[in-house]
Amino acid sequence: MKTLQEIQDNYLAVDFFLSMSCNKDCWYCTSYTLEMRNLTVDMDFLKSTLEKFKNYKIRICLLGGEPGLIKNLDKVINEVKKYPNFVCQVLSNSFVRNRYPEVLEDPEIVYVEHIILDFYEKEIKKLGNYDFLPENNKNNYNVVVKTPNFEKYKDNYPEDIEKLSHKNTMWKVFNGRSPIFEDVIQAAEIDRKMCAAFPQVPVIDFEKRHIVHCSKKFANNKELSKNFELTQENVDKMMTFRLFKYESYCKTCCEYVDPNGHMPLSKYAKVLNV
Numbered sequence: 001m002k003t004l005q006e007i008q009d010n011y012l013a014v015d016f017f018l019s020m021s022c023n024k025d026c027w028y029c030t031s032y033t034l035e036m037r038n039l040t041v042d043m044d045f046l047k048s049t050l051e052k053f054k055n056y057k058i059r060i061c062l063l064g065g066e067p068g069l070i071k072n073l074d075k076v077i078n079e080v081k082k083y084p085n086f087v088c089q090v091l092s093n094s095f096v097r098n099r100y101p102e103v104l105e106d107p108e109i110v111y112v113e114h115i116i117l118d119f120y121e122k123e124i125k126k127l128g129n130y131d132f133l134p135e136n137n138k139n140n141y142n143v144v145v146k147t148p149n150f151e152k153y154k155d156n157y158p159e160d161i162e163k164l165s166h167k168n169t170m171w172k173v174f175n176g177r178s179p180i181f182e183d184v185i186q187a188a189e190i191d192r193k194m195c196a197a198f199p200q201v202p203v204i205d206f207e208k209r210h211i212v213h214c215s216k217k218f219a220n221n222k223e224l225s226k227n228f229e230l231t232q233e234n235v236d237k238m239m240t241f242r243l244f245k246y247e248s249y250c251k252t253c254c255e256y257v258d259p260n261g262h263m264p265l266s267k268y269a270k271v272l273n274v
Contacts, residue, residue, distance in 0.1 A: 043079065
């Protein structure tokens with residue numbers, strides 16, 4: 001079993017947005033629709049897409065929307081796992097636990113669960129009727145979004161914070177996609193340029209069947225990310241830092257960007273020399 005640190009250090013991440021459909025409507029999310037659509041993945045399209053990445057070490061994150069709604073998610077996962085240089089990750093609001101519980105028992109799948117909607121003065125609202133994932137060696141992780149309410153009310157829930165304070169919890173900085181996002185502090189320009197060259201989350205949009213530069217400017221955002229035809233040439237350019245540019249939305253981006261980059265610095269050499 002590969003550890004999360006090994007995966008983060010050695011694999012580039014690509015998000016596969018299987019469907020925009022979701023069974024929840026988190027107020028800070030822009031990448032969903034409550035309309036139930038495209039809930040069966042076209043396996044021929046999936047196979048042809050995976051073949052385009054076969055020469056690269058990538059962490060494929062299956063998400064949406066809510067991937068637990070996908071009627072053939074098990075087949076999608078099995079197809080991804082056929083490639084020894086791919087790592088399969090699934091991001092769910094806990095519906096995968098309901099519909100595909102076997103995912104959590106497979107340590108070769110990185111399962112990330114966003115179960116907390118938000119923190120409030122007298123309650124923590126969850127997206128599913130499950131307890132938080134405990135510390136484990138199965139590559140199952142909680143992800144907690146540090147919303148403004150989290151910062152305001154976290155001290156009201158010491159027992160819950162204690163349950164979440166272990167190696168299998170990811171703490172996520174509140175993002176700039178929210179309609180009430182007010183933090184205008186920008187990352188340094190060099191950090192944004194490195195992110196632009198290969199964002200933390202470039203997207204393969206399974207609904208429109210193209211490459212999307214950045215998921216932070218995707219779907220229901222006011223300003224949309226640049227997109228590209230899904231061809232072998234463009235995949236090769238993307239994976240070698242030659243497809244994406246420092247766009248206008250990168251210049252005004254207020255998203256959190258890791259000042260150390262989100263991959264080994266050696267991979268940024270071409271970007272740093274521009």
